[in-house]
Amino acid sequence: MADESSPGKARLIADIMGAQKRLQDLIAEDRADPLFSSHLTLSQLKILMLLARHGSVSGSELAGMLGIGAATLTGMIDRLVVQDLVARAEDPHDRRVRRIALTRAGRDLIGSIFNAGEARMRTLLSRLSAEELDLIAQATTLIIKAAESSEA
Amino acid sequence: MADESSPGKARLIADIMGAQKRLQDLIAEDRADPLFSSHLTLSQLKILMLLARHGSVSGSELAGMLGIGAATLTGMIDRLVVQDLVARAEDPHDRRVRRIALTRAGRDLIGSIFNAGEARMRTLLSRLSAEELDLIAQATTLIIKAAESSEA
DNA sequence: ACTGATAGTTTGCCTGACGCGAACAAATGG
DNA sequence: CCATTTGTTCGCGTCAGGCAAACTATCAGT
Numbered sequence: 001m002a003d004e005s006s007p008g009k010a011r012l013i014a015d016i017m018g019a020q021k022r023l024q025d026l027i028a029e030d031r032a033d034p035l036f037s038s039h040l041t042l043s044q045l046k047i048l049m050l051l052a053r054h055g056s057v058s059g060s061e062l063a064g065m066l067g068i069g070a071a072t073l074t075g076m077i078d079r080l081v082v083q084d085l086v087a088r089a090e091d092p093h094d095r096r097v098r099r100i101a102l103t104r105a106g107r108d109l110i111g112s113i114f115n116a117g118e119a120r121m122r123t124l125l126s127r128l129s130a131e132e133l134d135l136i137a138q139a140t141t142l143i144i145k146a147a148e149s150s151e152a
Numbered sequence: 153m154a155d156e157s158s159p160g161k162a163r164l165i166a167d168i169m170g171a172q173k174r175l176q177d178l179i180a181e182d183r184a185d186p187l188f189s190s191h192l193t194l195s196q197l198k199i200l201m202l203l204a205r206h207g208s209v210s211g212s213e214l215a216g217m218l219g220i221g222a223a224t225l226t227g228m229i230d231r232l233v234v235q236d237l238v239a240r241a242e243d244p245h246d247r248r249v250r251r252i253a254l255t256r257a258g259r260d261l262i263g264s265i266f267n268a269g270e271a272r273m274r275t276l277l278s279r280l281s282a283e284e285l286d287l288i289a290q291a292t293t294l295i296i297k298a299a300e301s302s303e304a
Numbered sequence: 305a306c307t308g309a310t311a312g313t314t315t316g317c318c319t320g321a322c323g324c325g326a327a328c329a330a331a332t333g334g
Numbered sequence: 335c336c337a338t339t340t341g342t343t344c345g346c347g348t349c350a351g352g353c354a355a356a357c358t359a360t361c362a363g364t
Contacts, residue, residue: 012285013277019292021267026299028201028266036198041350046188049180059312072352074313079350096311096360114180115173124298125165132294133164139291140171142284146276147178193321211341224323226342231321248331248340 027117034112044080045113048102051086052110056101058091085109179269186264196232197265200254203238204262208253210243237261 040048043066050065051057057065063073077100080086085106091097102110125133192200195218202217203209209217215225229252232238237258243249254262277285 009278009282009285012282012289013274015289016277016285016292017270017274019289019296020273021270022296023292023299024266026303032198032201036194040194042188042192042194042197043351045194046184049184060310068351069353070312071314071354075351094311094361098312114176118169118173121172122165122169124295124302125168126161127298127302128294130161130164133161133168135287136291136294137164137167137171139288140168140175142280142288143276144171144174146279147175150276150279151178195322212339220322221324222341223325223343227322246332246340250341 027120030120031113031116034109034116038109038113040109043076044085047076047080048085048106048110051100051102052107052114056089056099058097058099060097062100080106179272182272183265183268186261186268190261190265195228196237199228199232200237200258200262203252203254204259204266208241208251210249210251212249214252232258 035045046066047062050062059070059073059077062077063070066073077086077088081088084103086100087103088098088100091099125136128136187197198218199214202214211222211225211229214229215222218225229238229240233240236255238252239255240250240252243251277288280288
């Protein structure tokens with residue numbers, strides 16, 4: 001399909017992707033635990049993710065992102081408020097709008113799902129030597145730089 | 153809290169974890185897309201994940217894993233069969249049991265959610281040089297070895 | 305000050321996914 | 335031949351989401 005440059009690169013990339021996939025499978029179990037024990041709905045999770053990304057949004061904005069009506073959103077937010085995952089606050093510039101944002105518990109929950117496997121990875125790294133960690137740190141730095149240059 | 157060995161290790165680990173978290177945030181968007189557009193329920197996702205892990209299981213086994221009754225499971229599997237995500241097959245050893253397994257489409261869906269960001273990572277790696285890729289390949293090999301030794 | 309538009313809530317109503325127990329058919333294994 | 339196990343069907347209930355319509359409060363323009 002594609003070996004534009006050197007032939008060794010394709011093999012290296014394949015090796016790296018295989019390893020990455022194995023790591024994903026490992027932390028998938030950690031991710032599933034808080035997700036399934038939270039008794040959240042996928043729609044509710046979507047709301048929490050949107051709030052985690054955008055911070056504080058108005059109801060109409062959120063309804064627009066979700067593609068649902070304002071009436072439906074009211075009920076969904078109500079249920080999340082009862083669970084203390086989001087909170088409504090008055091907008092200082094417009095007293096009609098009620099800004100919706102994550103509570104501390106909501107942020108923690110989303111964090112525990114998204115950054116799953118953090119504990120596992122940490123104990124895993126702690127078993128390696130300083131030299132090995134240095135190598136890994138260089139590698140991650142390379143990846144992050146490449147990611148940032150492509151996002152910009 | 154913990155700096156048992158050399159002080160440099162703690163800093164290296166912190167750097168690596170920070171980079172890892174940034175990468176997780178990036179592929180989170182890729183993961184959310186197939187998840188939310190699939191119109192799955194969290195319970196349905198749980199079933200698909202269990203089937204992906206265990207391969208083919210009987211109804212009673214699956215109901216036991218989920219903590220629900222057999223009657224409930226029948227309906228849930230029915231809905232997944234309609235979506236062509238799982239299929240029922242006869243067990244050659246016991247004609248009472250109908251073994252439940254993922255279909256090709258079900259495997260693809262789970263794969264697209266679990267191995268999210270694969271395409272993004274691949275194009276990202278393709279921009280790096282062979283030397284940089286070699287470094288990353290060494291790093292991932294180290295991590296995988298550490299993970300395997302801890303799992304064993 | 306009036307008036308039209310906008311934000312959010314409430315109400316009533318519907319659909320679909322899950323959950324159960326009970327009853328049942330089919331197959332197993334004594 | 336009979337108790338057990340597996341899975342399905344049936345009837346029933348609950349809850350999350352979805353809408354339209356009516357309503358209140360507020361804003362913004364004239």
